[in-house]
Amino acid sequence: MIMRAIDFGKKVVLIEKDKIGGAGLYNGALTSKTMWELSQKVRTVNSSIVSSGRSKFDLSWEQVKTTMQEAVFDRKFQYSCHIKLLQSEELNQSFKYERGFASFAINKNRQI
Numbered sequence: 198m199i200m201r202a203i204d205f206g207k208k209v210v211l212i213e214k215d216k217i218g219g220a221g222l223y224n225g226a227l228t229s230k231t232m233w234e235l236s237q238k239v240r241t242v243n244s245s246i247v248s249s250g251r252s253k254f255d256l257s258w259e260q261v262k263t264t265m266q267e268a269v270f271d272r273k274f275q276y277s278c279h280i281k282l283l284q285s286e287e288l289n290q291s292f293k294y295e296r297g298f299a300s301f302a303i304n305k306n307r308q309i
Contacts, residue, residue, distance in 0.1 A: 200279075203291045211283075211292070212299040231268040235261065 202209045235256070243253035283292040 200283075203283075207291070209292050211294045212297055213294075214296070214298055227269055227272055228265045231265050232261065235264055 239254075239256060247253050280294060284294065
């Protein structure tokens with residue numbers, strides 16, 4: 198969404214209270230989504246190989262944990278690359294990153 202706003206010439210400030218990526222990355226949303234996607238892939242593959250007469254395969258918990266750790270690492274890396282790109286001199290006038298808290302204030306007298 199940040200990049201889209203910049204595409205339209207808008208100034209953007211990203212405010213995170215803690216780590217970039219927020220709760221989705223650090224408090225389980227990414228890992229639960231990764232587990233769901235992995236389970237869907239295993240189900241699809243097993244359905245295919247069982248229908249061809251072969252026995253299905255299972256993943257160990259270690260393999261599942263490794264997959265989740267890789268997904269989290271990849272996402273953290275993507276975020277850090279995006280932030281570095283956004284903080285480049287070229288985009289410095291359009292984007293700012295701050296750590297802290299924020300809220301929206303509505304000014305009813307101002308037309309947008």
